[in-house]
Amino acid sequence: TFGGDSTVYHITNETSSKGKTRSSEEWVNMNNVYINGRDTWYKADLEKLTGHSYADLTDAIMNNHLITNPSSDLIKAYKLKRNKNTYTLTAKTIDKALMKKTAEPIFDTTPQSTGQAKVFKQMQKFGKYKSMTVKAVVKNNKLATFNIFVNMKLGKMMTVKVGQSYGNFGSHDFLKVPTNATNAKNLPTTDNKKKK
Template identity: 95%
Template sequence: MKKAAEPIFDTTPQSTGQAKVFKQIQKLGKYKSMTVKAVVKNNKLATFNVFVNMKLGKMMTVKVGQSYGNFGSHDFLKVPTNATNAKNLPTTDNNKKKK
């Protein structure tokens, strides 16, 4: 769940203040559940949704998510023909030094 939520937290903030708050949520929150929904139409992956539920303290809950989809005739999402040749989801390496 943590690996699924990292790219969502990395791409969502629109200011440095929001980025700091999101880092604190990642650090202090407890991951509770994750929902993944994939819709296949005509043997093509039409939409893909990922939602991660977190709990902060006793009363607050946070739900972060991201949706992917194809537009018109463009096939951005590829469905593997076999589970053994499926590739891992791309991850970002935040530890690389930027030049």
């Protein structure tokens, strides 16, 4: 979720494996990232920690081509349902080029560390794009929600699902980084150099 001036991002990452789900929470305000680690908040410079900047994150979210300039293939794939003043557009596609173009900015701006970014690059390189679903809900001639999910397969056993969910368009419920996060400790760094 995002909102405010300057834009504040609240990001929840979830990883599911063998029926267990782990999640982590972070807030991003300008180039500061606040990460909740085991009920303790830590603060770090977003670009130094992750390799991507606040501007990269803002661009990936605000300039989503699926919303602002959808391809003719996606437009053709949409199916429309209407209920009074609510229109729901849903699409499922297996267009690999479109899936890759959609997943790239998500992979580039989601990592919480440079190590995780390397893992995501490997996923992009070796993963097989299987399908993508898109759902847009328009109420009273305004976009209300927009969801994108790209499904990939890694090897024989692992599946990956990346996506973005948009909501509360046009609302004035602006986000603010909570005080318990802004009072965070600096994220500890480790020195891996061996002392001689």
